[in-house]
Amino acid sequence: MTNEPSIHVDHDEAGANIEHGDHENAYSGLLVNDAHWAFGTDFEDPLAGVDTTVPSGVDPKDLAAYCLMLGDDALVFSQRISEWCSSAPDLEEDIALANIALDLLGQSRLLLARSAAADPSLVPQLPEGSPVPDEDRLAFFREDLAFRNVRLAEVPNGDFAEAVAKILIYSTWRLAIFERLQSSRDSVLSAIAVKGVKEMSYHRDFAGRWVLTLARGTEESKTRLLTALEGLWPLWDELFETHPVEASVAAAGIGVDPAEVADEAGVILDQVFAAAGIERPERGALAGVRGQKGRDGLHTEALSKMLADMQVVARQYPEGQW
Amino acid sequence: MTAALQTPASTVRGDSEDQRTQVPAADHHTAEALDRARVAAARVTDPEMPMLTLVDLGVLRDVAIEDGRVVMTITPTYSGCPAMATMRDDLQRELQDAGFEGAEVRVSLTPAWTSDWITEEGRKALKGAGISPPGQAPQHTGPVVLTLMPTKRALTCTLCGSANVKLSSEFGPTACKAMYQCLDCLEPFQHVKEI
Numbered sequence: 001m002t003n004e005p006s007i008h009v010d011h012d013e014a015g016a017n018i019e020h021g022d023h024e025n026a027y028s029g030l031l032v033n034d035a036h037w038a039f040g041t042d043f044e045d046p047l048a049g050v051d052t053t054v055p056s057g058v059d060p061k062d063l064a065a066y067c068l069m070l071g072d073d074a075l076v077f078s079q080r081i082s083e084w085c086s087s088a089p090d091l092e093e094d095i096a097l098a099n100i101a102l103d104l105l106g107q108s109r110l111l112l113a114r115s116a117a118a119d120p121s122l123v124p125q126l127p128e129g130s131p132v133p134d135e136d137r138l139a140f141f142r143e144d145l146a147f148r149n150v151r152l153a154e155v156p157n158g159d160f161a162e163a164v165a166k167i168l169i170y171s172t173w174r175l176a177i178f179e180r181l182q183s184s185r186d187s188v189l190s191a192i193a194v195k196g197v198k199e200m201s202y203h204r205d206f207a208g209r210w211v212l213t214l215a216r217g218t219e220e221s222k223t224r225l226l227t228a229l230e231g232l233w234p235l236w237d238e239l240f241e242t243h244p245v246e247a248s249v250a251a252a253g254i255g256v257d258p259a260e261v262a263d264e265a266g267v268i269l270d271q272v273f274a275a276a277g278i279e280r281p282e283r284g285a286l287a288g289v290r291g292q293k294g295r296d297g298l299h300t301e302a303l304s305k306m307l308a309d310m311q312v313v314a315r316q317y318p319e320g321q322w
Numbered sequence: 323m324t325a326a327l328q329t330p331a332s333t334v335r336g337d338s339e340d341q342r343t344q345v346p347a348a349d350h351h352t353a354e355a356l357d358r359a360r361v362a363a364a365r366v367t368d369p370e371m372p373m374l375t376l377v378d379l380g381v382l383r384d385v386a387i388e389d390g391r392v393v394m395t396i397t398p399t400y401s402g403c404p405a406m407a408t409m410r411d412d413l414q415r416e417l418q419d420a421g422f423e424g425a426e427v428r429v430s431l432t433p434a435w436t437s438d439w440i441t442e443e444g445r446k447a448l449k450g451a452g453i454s455p456p457g458q459a460p461q462h463t464g465p466v467v468l469t470l471m472p473t474k475r476a477l478t479c480t481l482c483g484s485a486n487v488k489l490s491s492e493f494g495p496t497a498c499k500a501m502y503q504c505l506d507c508l509e510p511f512q513h514v515k516e517i
Contacts, residue, residue, distance in 0.1 A: 047431075050429060050430070092501065095491065095493050095494065096492065096493035099497055102400075103497065105402045110401060187432065191431035192401070194432070194433075195398075195400070195401050195431070195434045198434065199401060202515070204466075205492070208468060209471075264465070271468055275470055
């Protein structure tokens, strides 16, 4: 590998860096032993030792495309929520949002790794010797039009009311899908869903409680919440539209047809609205472009900007060791 | 000496233990090595909650010897658990120190980790460190229930023992913990969430 930064540090018996004076570098110790970092910096396969054999009766390409859709939803929404880091109204909510983003990032990592294992041709090619693992290649080296997330996930952040409204809508929809996905014939998807259900139950409760608090708080908090819901509502219908890939994996007993969970998710959301004393917004659905929407790779401009921000460092150093 | 892991991966563990008792001569060396490997693995602690061993946490599911190499299986507590790589490194380092070169660590996603797997020892260790141990994990049979009121847990303050405590956040400094405050002694404390 060329141009790889290399720093050599000697240690004394206690493991402390021995100063040489000629190349003093405050960060040098960090590159010696991954354990010096909070949680290590090296890559490992999140599916190491997991059987990723594609079950019979499903086209591996469909399975991979489906995992990419679910993985992109979680990745893009995780990135959006993590933009809140250090900006939430108080420390508890800041940490809560970071926790939710982390859960979604973990789900995304597994889903993208599963996608890559099912169809390696999806994974972007990088220079030989690049240490970037498959799931990171998918996350950081695809163009905006290759992303398959629903457009709700990419909506730019507004105020805190917008954040909790968006998390409520996303987790209500997603939980309904994951509850069914637990019985997927694909053991990897099933395992991801079982864990995801536990995690997202906390996310939905968190967001639901905040929606209640804001709706029953002050005129200002209620107005902000209603404004946020009005703004997000045009993206509700898209969550339950069936893409041909979803129809195919649902028929194979591998995936879930989102149209099937529309009623159930609507009922849950209406329960929150009823408890909060607010009405379901009445806004029509945001149209696609020539019928194409998020699942087809057609996105709003916001996604491109978000990805530019998210991907720039990884793309600059495709052979970088972190 | 028995170093049986208190984990639910009993089928796999059972197999290896059966082998140990059934074949006294040829595999005696392997059985002895397996014991040593288990003892070494059982020493490794959780990087975020160092008062717990990975066995106490229920994350270390199995230790086996395959083709002369130690293979350990761990399962993530949460999908995004950032400590998995460190757990793997720590396990490999501990095994290396115990004389086992090139130990392998595998990830198992099924069955999913639950806080119910934290051992009695682990619960005591958590309490001792001022962290409230989890109650029984919710059973997800049928649709997940929406809970719009704060989760009710029968907890006591880890400092003064008062039951007069208040949930401040379901999300704490690590993915697996919630934040509480005691309304009597005012001490904030962490609670390992039921999942």
